[in-house]
Amino acid sequence: MKILKLFLRAHEYCFYRIATVFGNKGNPDFFKGILVLAVANGLFLIAVYFSNMEYKFGADYYKYTYKYGEEASVVFELFMLLVYFLLFNGKYNLYKERWQNETKTWKFVNGWLAAIYIIMPLLYMFFGIG
8 A cells, every 4th residue: 555655646746846847937737747647657558558468469469459559549548638637636736735845955856756757658668668
């Protein structure tokens, strides 16, 4: 259970930082924060799924990928967007109160961790690194 809470806390912090970075003049952009998280994590899960399909089906993998891959990916990304919207909608101020007093050092370290958290799924999907 602690691992799940830690995983959720990482999502919350990434959402907070992305919404703050993409916002303008102190107004956070909630949708871009939700969109970046949904796309990065959705692409990661899709890549894991298709790599398992390749292992399971071997040569027939490409037949299934080309037949159902694009439609399934779009539906899954929309599902992830809905889940993250329901999870983070209206909670930015709660996260702002939680993390507004962090020191510059922790802000720098956590910012890099959030960037790595977003980049790793993309690296896995495009290069198989992870």
